[in-house]
Amino acid sequence: MRVETLFSWLAFAAAAARAKYIVPGGRWHDTDGNLINAHAxxxxxxxxTGKFYWFGEYKIEEQEEGGGVTVYSSEDLATWTYEGLALAPIEGHPYISPEHIIQRPKVAYSESLNQYHMWWHADNSTYGWLLQGFATADTIAGPYTFVNATAPLGNWSQDFGMFTDHKDGRAYALYSNGDRKEGRDVYLTTFNDDITALDTVVHRWDKFDLEAPTIIQTEGSYYALMSHKTGYRPNNVVAFRADSLAGPWSQPFFVAPPNTRTFNSQSGFSLRIVGENKTTYLYLGDQWDSNSLWESRYIWLPVNIDDEKKTLEVEWHDVYELDV
Incomplete structure (x- = not known):
């Protein structure tokens, strides 16, 4: 009976993965039947068009770095079509060769330049640079052309995130500044109007020693989600709340039951989805497999927010569908 139940569940999970459902932690395949490979x-x-494009690190089997950035497209956040390498490594390039680190890529549209701009954590193999990489493309799927790699306002930058305020369209960078004693902060900084360079530091989370930042914006609040530094091991993601991006920000609180380690995931991105019937906030986490990084899975879950109570909770679902 237990075996039959197990096979029934596996069959259901496989069917759900093919249908327009999201199965957190499942083996997600694209429309060609290949494992989706778009991490962090x-x-x-x-x-x-309102179409969704998912950018992420392309992990090569038995290799930790050097794969570049992949992109997939979808109209429902459940059925994904592989569009190719948005940013491909270039042999001998000083910043994006297969020997270099291209981590946590994010893409935003620059309305003033009518371009798509990709930003990421750019580094050498020893994490000695701690820079931000920048590339551009005329179409969202690319390919993207490398522009530069810089130290943001003269600082270090490791785990990288982006946030766009849906009320005024302003783009922001979120980044931790490394593990050195002089670092261990997380910065929230505005981009210039063209999204070609950083402009002004809005807030600094001083010495919290967190990483993998993302921001969720409701109609009345901002919630900054961040991970502790435990490598590829999951931990209890925390959130800070504020009425404005400049703060003051609350003390950190857990976003999921502590015994779940955020459902065995690490934060990295979040999404606000305005559907026909409701607005959904989505937590986009990574479930790392340190023994086989390219097979790491994805934990995408709805977020329950109560602005009156000033609470946020990531909710577990075995399977669910979205109103997009």
Whole structure:
């Protein structure tokens, strides 16, 4: 009976993965039947079509870094089509060769330049640079052309995130500044109007020693979610709340029951989805497999927010569908 139940569940999970359902922690395949390989990235909405584009690190089997950035497209956040390498490594390149680190890529649309801009954590193999990489493309799926890699306002930058305020369209960078004693902060910084360079530091989470930052914006609040530094091991993701991006920000609180270690995931991105019937906030986490990084899985879950009580909770679902 237990075996039959197990096979029934596996069959259901496989069917759900093919249908327009999201199965957190399942083996997600694209429309060609291949495992989706887009880790620690983010989802960007194409302004003209409303289509979703998922960018992430391309992990090569038995290799930790050097794969570049993949991109997939979807109209429902459940059925994904492989669009190719948005940013491909270039042999001998000083910043994006297969020997270099290209981590946590994010993409935003620059309305003033009518371009798509990709930003990421750019580094050498020893994490000695701690820079931000920048590339551009005329179409959202790319390919993207490398522009530069810089130290943000003269600082270090490791885990990288982006956030766009849906009320005024302003883009922001979120980044931790490394593990050195002089670092261990997380910065929230505005981009310039063209999204080609950083402009002004809005807030600094001083010495919290967190990483993998993302921000969820409701109609009345901002919630900054961040992970502790435990490598590829999951931990209890925390959130800070504020009425404005400049703060003051609350003390950190857990976003999921502590015994779940955020459902065995690490934060990295979040998404606000305005559907026909309701607005959904989505937590986009990574479930790392340190023994086989390219097979790491994805924990995407709805977020329950109560602005009156000033609470946020990531909710577990075995399987669910979205109103997009």
């Amino acid at each position: 990235g983010g989802v960007t909405v194409e302004p003209e």
